[in-house]
Amino acid sequence: MDWMTGKKLIIAVIFIAFFLLIGVSIGAVINMSDDEMKERSLKTLQDSEGRDNHYAVGLNLLDTESETVINSDEQLNEIIQNNEVTVVNFFASWCEPCKRETPELNEYALETAGSEVQVVGINIDDSAKNRDEFLDTYGVQYPVFELTDEKGMTDEFKISLMPTTFFVDSNGKVVRAYIGEIGPELITNYINYVKERQ
Known part of the structure; x- marks a missing residue:
């Protein structure tokens, strides 16, 4: 009986460790994805060479009273x-x-x-x-x-x-x-x- 209880306890600990490891891995992937997305959006901004969908881009504000x-x-x-x-x-x-x-x-x-x-x-x-x-x-x-x-x-x-x-x-x-x-x-x-x- 004690041996069966010990075996169940070991299996439970292994399962908990396994799911914790999966959780940490998913968290790392999510964080990496956020960083990658920030980097990608900045790269998109830099690669667009000043083009923008807004009509005002290229106009001059100096004569604005x-x-x-x-x-x-x-x-x-x-x-x-x-x-x-x-x-x-x-x-x-x-x-x-x-x-x-x-x-x-x-x-x-x-x-x-x-x-x-x-x-x-x-x-x-x-x-x-x-x-x-x-x-x-x-x-x-x-x-x-x-x-x-x-x-x-x-x-x-x-x-x-x-x-x-x-x-x-x-x-x-x-x-x-x-x-x-x-x-x-x-x-x-x-x-x-x-x-x-x-």
Whole structure:
């Protein structure tokens, strides 16, 4: 009886060890797959040589007239010319993805302060009251502008969905564009892409 119990115990331990080993192996494969996917997406980004589905890629932002809302003594075109890469985020206070990404954009702007990368916001399709409440709620620290000719500019650059983010070189050229909520890792990848093209 004791021998049978011992045998069952040994078999149970072997099965548990076997399933633990399988679990660890699957976890390793999943983690490796995530890393490979990140590497593959960055490679795709680098291999696309600046081509993008967004109409604005290749257009120039330097002639865009704007007015400062907060956090800037410089005009938008001066900020663009004085930085290697400018991350231009179009947002509205009513936009849920904008609300989610703004804290990360704010943190990114603070972390890159003093470098040759600048985050700026352009508020569109909004009221001044709602915009100001949004900026106050999220404690936005980066420069925010509003367009002098909002309709003309949004029509020219085909900006219709919020948020939309442009990655602009020091000559004002839109090198990349991203529609939708954006996070720090993707921002860094796009910034590096723009730097490599200058």
